[in-house]
Amino acid sequence: MILVFGSINMDLVAAVTAIPRPGETVLSPGYRTLFGGKGANQAVAAARMGSDVTMVGRVGQDGFGEACRANLAANGVGTDHIVAGTAPTGCAFITVDAAGENAITVASGANAAVEGSDVPASLLGPQTLAVMQMEIPLAASLAAATRVRNAGGRVIWNLAPAPADLGAAELRALLATTDILVVNEIEALMAAKALGGATDFKAAARRLAREGNTICVVTAGASGAFFSTPDGETRHVPAVPVSPVDTTGAGDTFVGVLASELARRGELALRSTLDAALGRACAAASMACLATGAQAGMPTRPQLDAWQPR
Numbered sequence: 001m002i003l004v005f006g007s008i009n010m011d012l013v014a015a016v017t018a019i020p021r022p023g024e025t026v027l028s029p030g031y032r033t034l035f036g037g038k039g040a041n042q043a044v045a046a047a048r049m050g051s052d053v054t055m056v057g058r059v060g061q062d063g064f065g066e067a068c069r070a071n072l073a074a075n076g077v078g079t080d081h082i083v084a085g086t087a088p089t090g091c092a093f094i095t096v097d098a099a100g101e102n103a104i105t106v107a108s109g110a111n112a113a114v115e116g117s118d119v120p121a122s123l124l125g126p127q128t129l130a131v132m133q134m135e136i137p138l139a140a141s142l143a144a145a146t147r148v149r150n151a152g153g154r155v156i157w158n159l160a161p162a163p164a165d166l167g168a169a170e171l172r173a174l175l176a177t178t179d180i181l182v183v184n185e186i187e188a189l190m191a192a193k194a195l196g197g198a199t200d201f202k203a204a205a206r207r208l209a210r211e212g213n214t215i216c217v218v219t220a221g222a223s224g225a226f227f228s229t230p231d232g233e234t235r236h237v238p239a240v241p242v243s244p245v246d247t248t249g250a251g252d253t254f255v256g257v258l259a260s261e262l263a264r265r266g267e268l269a270l271r272s273t274l275d276a277a278l279g280r281a282c283a284a285a286s287m288a289c290l291a292t293g294a295q296a297g298m299p300t301r302p303q304l305d306a307w308q309p310r
């Protein structure tokens with residue numbers, strides 16, 4: 001069973017010619033209201049692969065919250081443990097430029113009230129593969145991850161978005177609960193900085209893997225993904241090249257599909273398992289870039305199986 005513990009947002013998405021610089025105003029013909037939140041996106045990505053997925057998080061007692069919950073359920077994600085609190089549902093303000101790149105501001109709302117105790121004991125056990133991100137309070141995620149590990153489960157931690165002020169003690173505590181860390185190139189360098197720094201993202205991944213005694217996966221966009229193991233091995237999995245329409249949610253698709261593939265294959269740390277799972281995650285992330293919105297382009301398992309990129 002995959003337990004996604006994280007954020008649930010409604011995304012307000014505007015297409016722009018160029019993302020505004022500080023102090024600048026740009027015009028967009030309109031905006032779309034789309035389902036998002038890193039946690040919810042990862043849950044949907046894993047569920048579309050056919051995995052048994054339960055989401056734990058918080059929404060507000062408002063229309064966005066109801067719609068987000070209904071969307072998760074419609075995608076096959078278990079929603080019984082989503083709490084409707086007093087704060088409004090999280091909202092992300094997203095601009096997407098002509099090259100498919102984005103800039104995102106998240107108004108956390110209900111996500112900021114999530115607590116580690118929101119995860120019921122009934123979801124914990126050796127079969128639990130938990131997926132964490134960084135859009136809810138870190139203390140809550142650390143508490144939940146510790147409970148997952150104490151019950152014999154495993155944890156994939158996506159360090160996104162990486163906080164600029166992440167301290168060494170916090171990072172070490174996070175790594176101590178982590179079986180697989182997933183970061184992008186920038187997050188890898190930011191995290192390694194908390195441990196003393198690294199010259200490039202590959203060196204950062206090696207440092208994080210060694211010092212955290214964990215597997216560190218780095219997503220590198222069009223260059224694919226790399227993973228480093230605690231014993232210093234680094235491997236590369238190529239991306240599937242596409243012309244992106246919108247890269248929003250590509251990283252979440254990667255994490256959700258990775259979790260699904262690892263849960264299906266069982267043994268997380270096997271090199272062959274990782275190679276295969278990361279190949280599927282890279283392909284799914286490329287597919288996700290072919291539609292506007294975080295979840296619109298996420299493939300189902302049959303769609304991923306059948307995909308023949310040009």
Ligand code: RIB
Binds near residue numbers: 011036106250252294
């Ligand atoms: O990773 C993409 C997501 O980040 C968006 O869906 C938005 O909600 C923000 O959380």
